[in-house]
Amino acid sequence: MEVLRHRCFLAIAGCASWLWPVTCLAHTPSKGLQGFYTGALHIYSEVPLIVAFMALGLLVGQNTDIKTLRLSAAVFFITILLSSVLAGFAWIEFNPQTLAFALWTVVAVVSLKVALLPNWGRNISVLLVLCAAAVLGQMTLPDPGPFMSFAVTMAGSVSACILGFLCCVASVNLLYERFQLLWQRTIFRIFSAWMFAISFLLLAVQYTNKLS
């Protein structure tokens, strides 16, 4: 984490993120790998998935214990891979409405925990990461198609999920360790409470739609 505390880091990160889209969009994807980019961009264009990454970032990123960070990351990687493979190749999949319901439930529980008890219950946090990764893995499933194209698109989606998770965790961890101030923890709690409110309301909307 020392490197993240370095004064130059923010400047370098800012320049890199400013340059990144230009570099990224300057070239068309390699032939045969278009699916990879389609899968990756699909993840970042879904608002519920972004909200889920933010909630997970707030949950995991507020840990200062490196062992917990590693364990949470390992659980996320393994679970999302298993979940995607099971959904993609063993056809153990759920319908989109059930998945959306599950995703908002996980986001609501994660946000509530972060808002009220951010540093309590390491095992519960890891369990929540596992649940979220299982749901996210199911949501990365591309449309059916030829095996190779299907596998490449799924690889893009899973990679984007892992990157999204890492970016959110690292950002929150950076802020948490950089400014060890009360106001910053207060903002994290209030922001999590807002995310709980949004996810809980959307759960209610989905439940009403299901009933009607």
Added chain:
Amino acid sequence: MKLLNPKAFISMLLMMPVLAFAHSEQGIAGGFISGFTHPIFGWDHVAAMVAVGLWGAFLGMPALWLLPVVFPVVMAVGGALGVLGIDLPHVETVIAASAIVLGACIAAALRPPLWVAAIVVAAFAIFHGHAHGTELPDAANPFAFAGGFVLGTGLMHIAGIAIGYLVRWQWGVKIVRGLGAVIAFAGVGFLLGFLAA
């Protein structure tokens, strides 16, 4: 920092609404603006939300974070009741009463135990949430509407907290208590119909 000239900044802020409302928005943007303005253009909501932030700042830590956290959490439960079509009695009356009670607590410099303050705020939050929640299923984009009104509510809490920071000075305490009294009187106006909510 020269760029942050206060006069220029205030002038820009004054011009912003004209630009923002010059175009009608559809879809996600429309849903967000509709949700965002729902608590902001209801004066009874504004009074109560600002009062929550003010009271949190007045009570100090940990009420400073607990009250603005409890409010949206419980408000979501009230909102869910509204979405599910479960009616609550006298919603508008209780919303007006929330401004009276919270404003009076600030004006009287009441410092109840933390759990009492949390329960008072939570009880009112259910009714505020219900008022917003009833409009949610009809929104073009429920996510944008929910995001908008939660953000609007939260920003008013933050405004209340920011004003409440004046309590660090002796003269500031008087101003904050005075604002509490204004909110309480406004609540009476909403309740009796003198002021339009």
